[in-house]
Amino acid sequence: WDQVVFVLPAFEVRMGTRVPGTKAELLQLLGTGDARPFYGTLCPRCQAPTGYGRWWALPPAPHLRVAYEVPWRDPWEPFYVGPAHGVPPFDERFLQYGFNRISQCHLCVVPRPPACELHMAGFRFAVLDGAFVVHRGFKEAGGFHGGREAELHRNRLLFRHFRAELRQRYPHSPRHC
Secondary structure (H helix, E strand, O other), rough: OOOOOEEOOEOOOOOOOOOOOHHHHHHHHHHHOOOOEEOOOOOHOOOHHHHHHHHHHHHOOOOOEEEEEEEEOOOOOEEEEEEOOOOOOOOOOOOOOOOOOHHHOOOOHHHHHHHHHHHHHOOOEEEEOOOEEEOOOOEEEEOOOHHHHHHHHHHHHHHHHHHHHHHHOOOOOOOOO
């Protein structure tokens, strides 16, 4: 387990909706349209490797457990929990909006490395059942601050450079970003 990060499926709930405390409550909200996968309308492929259909179909479990493993795919931006030691250091050049979940784990006390770097370093991604994260409010086009596009453009260029650096940092890795 020293080279595994634990993925928490991410969701959005409609503003004004109570944040679900259990998977059963979340599934009810999904059924009524008051919840959906995080970035489900803006960037479905950014969270798709989590395997939401597979996760929803799992039978109820009394305890937190690893449900299944999934391979990393670009442009997956998973929310994850990882070991405190042994992971590559966080690249502090990534600031503001865009590529931030590829470049930082929002759940961790210590910033985490980009998910694609974990992939190249040989880490595995295990999706947890019995745990999830929720964002209040649906992410909608046009609902972002004015500087978002400039931040996104800057971080997109930085990420391209970062991927080239990874090929030098992990020259023998059979994986790529």
